[in-house]
């Protein structure tokens with residue numbers, strides 16, 4: 226049994242601060258402790274109490290450092306790491322100009338392995354302990370990602386991106402091969418170590434009805450796995466979808482008709498939703514993913530965080546690298562705050578921290594397993610330095626309470642704010 230006791234400020238949640246009073250469901254301790262045994266959190270409480278009760282546990286004392294659950298990125302594209310921050314395009318043009326040429330390179334397993342490793346190391350450097358990623362159409366890209374995550378013992382969610390139309394020759398599969406390759410990869414990787422396979426049609430414009438139906442059939446055979454895609458991101462995209470699927474009632478219906486609407490569905494962006502779409506997503510308890518740096522960078526729109534939080538829809542938070550413009554979930558929380566402000570809604574830092582950890586885990590149906598500092602969760606932990614730069618420190622120094630101390634790091638922090646990261650109880 227390997228024991229570790231981490232001491233510092235601790236922050237954990239016992240409920241959803243969007244639906245309950247944030248003050249009653251957030252638990253901050255100025256001198257807290259987290260006991261880790263065999264990769265899991267086995268006790269949380271006051272540091273002195275834990276130290277007295279576990280005198281045999283080696284101690285890592287972070288002082289004023291804030292011990293938090295590691296960040297959970299609920300939607301990103303690891304193959305786009307190399308083209309992050311590419312200038313001047315909106316969604317469809319951006320895909321054709323930057324994304325598709327880069328994704329074509331992932332037929333090369335060595336290239337895929339290089340980018341997968343680099344992406345996971347960048348994520349860890351930014352305090353992100355779980356990534357939910359699209360791969361490319363190439364099975365090699367899926368093997369590369371899960372292999373690199375296994376090397377780092379990281380819990381990841383990923384799948385082969387399927388596209389059989391409206392993409393270059395180098396990036397098209399077929400309905401049949403998408404089904405067969407996805408099934409083989411699911412059987413190979415799902416549940417192996419910390420890997421979760423995710424059925425992944427890119428979005429309805431790049432799949433024929435036959436391909437959507439084939440992936441819907443695969444999901445029906447494996448309802449235990451998640452399914453990820455994109456939904457209602459940008460207005461010209463909505464017009465394109467309507468022209469490609471004239472019989473469908475709306476964008477969501479292009480998935481619903483083919484068996485691709487379900488409780489374990491993860492719908493990225495979900496900005497321009499109709500009332501029917503919201504009602505259906507809420508009825509099935511599906512998840513949407515807020516990608517605020519992407520939605521501003523690609524020019525997509527303002528996600529309705531507060532409105533959707535009052536429904537039965539689960540919401541996760543994500544970088545959407547490389548449509549998103551930053552690897553940092555701190556910057557992503559900051560952007561979520563700014564988007565909220567543009568909608569006239571001030572999202573509380575407790576809500577932002579919850580979204581980046583517990584909220585994303587909940588969207589992934591992994592509550593209590595990851596993104597949590599509660600007993601029983603994996604010890605995937607991020608320790609924040611709340612005074613990581615002179616600019617942040619001079620503000621934190623006059624903070625009057627914990628949120629006042631955390632919010633400057635949410636708004637101005639980057640990888641310099643990440644003091645340490647632990648994966649399954651081991652310091653990275």
Ligand code: GUN
Pocket residue numbers: 302316320324427428455458519523545548549
């Ligand atoms: N819609 C379809 N594919 C993508 C993608 O790679 N990024 C974003 N942001 N939206 C998409």
Ligand code: ZN
Pocket residue numbers: 300301302455493545548
């Ligand atoms: Zn995406």
